[in-house]
Amino acid sequence: MPTKKSLAPIKSATPPKAPAKRVVKGAGAASIPAVAAVKTAAKRQKARKPADKATIHEIFTRFQAANPEPKGELEYVNAFTLLVAVVLSAQATDVGVNKATRTLFAIADTPAEMVALGEDKIRDMVKTIGLFRNKAKNVLALSQILLERFGGEVPRSRELLETLPGVGRKTANVVLNTAFGEPTIAVDTHLFRVSNRIPLALGKTPLEVELGLEKVIPAEFKRHAHHWLILHGRYVCKARRPECERCIISDLCTSPEKRV
Numbered sequence: 001m002p003t004k005k006s007l008a009p010i011k012s013a014t015p016p017k018a019p020a021k022r023v024v025k026g027a028g029a030a031s032i033p034a035v036a037a038v039k040t041a042a043k044r045q046k047a048r049k050p051a052d053k054a055t056i057h058e059i060f061t062r063f064q065a066a067n068p069e070p071k072g073e074l075e076y077v078n079a080f081t082l083l084v085a086v087v088l089s090a091q092a093t094d095v096g097v098n099k100a101t102r103t104l105f106a107i108a109d110t111p112a113e114m115v116a117l118g119e120d121k122i123r124d125m126v127k128t129i130g131l132f133r134n135k136a137k138n139v140l141a142l143s144q145i146l147l148e149r150f151g152g153e154v155p156r157s158r159e160l161l162e163t164l165p166g167v168g169r170k171t172a173n174v175v176l177n178t179a180f181g182e183p184t185i186a187v188d189t190h191l192f193r194v195s196n197r198i199p200l201a202l203g204k205t206p207l208e209v210e211l212g213l214e215k216v217i218p219a220e221f222k223r224h225a226h227h228w229l230i231l232h233g234r235y236v237c238k239a240r241r242p243e244c245e246r247c248i249i250s251d252l253c254t255s256p257e258k259r260v
């Protein structure tokens, strides 16, 4: 048992410790220095300027030289199956979607065949993909609408595509670009990050980045720009640890996250 004496404060030559850092209370509490760091980073980001015209031209010249015909990684056999694959790919990996759609598209690769398959069977065939219940409903509904309003064809118009269930601006842009060769830019999480990092176009929302990119990407590169940037973000300029040491545009990138 400790005596009263042993419980007395011990005097020491060691200087007193600095007071503990004050913590902001509440959901997702962050220390004051952490909040300050976020504010400083935000200010720094605001002060950044997109790359100039010549640099952007050089960036895409290099992407083109490295991969002249970039392709997306979703498997499809026509505009309809591409549309279905993109709808299924929200918050899922392309690899996971491909595994499910290989069997699905072998049975149903037109709106009429998809409608004939019915919701229960579609759901069963895509059940390995996240949010599959809702996605199966959307696939069936969009197939019905394509039959009823568009003669079974996928419309070549962003406005019309966006009227289909489960189809937003990004999905419409992927379909327009990949199925119809339109120079649209579908901003996904990779492209959003890469564009803000280099930076090509700065923006707080995918739409801001998309509109910014449309203005600065030279016409000759627009057709493939979205695939080059998505692949660059997926395999090189990764979210947590960009692999700058093997990045072909590292000398042109001014990202504070650059590691070379």
Ligand code: SF4
Residues within 6 Å of the ligand: 197, 198, 236, 237, 238, 242, 243, 244, 247, 248, 249, 250, 251, 253, 254, 255, 257, 258, 259
């Ligand atoms: S240098 Fe690094 S941060 Fe910049 S684009 Fe390349 S991988 Fe991304």
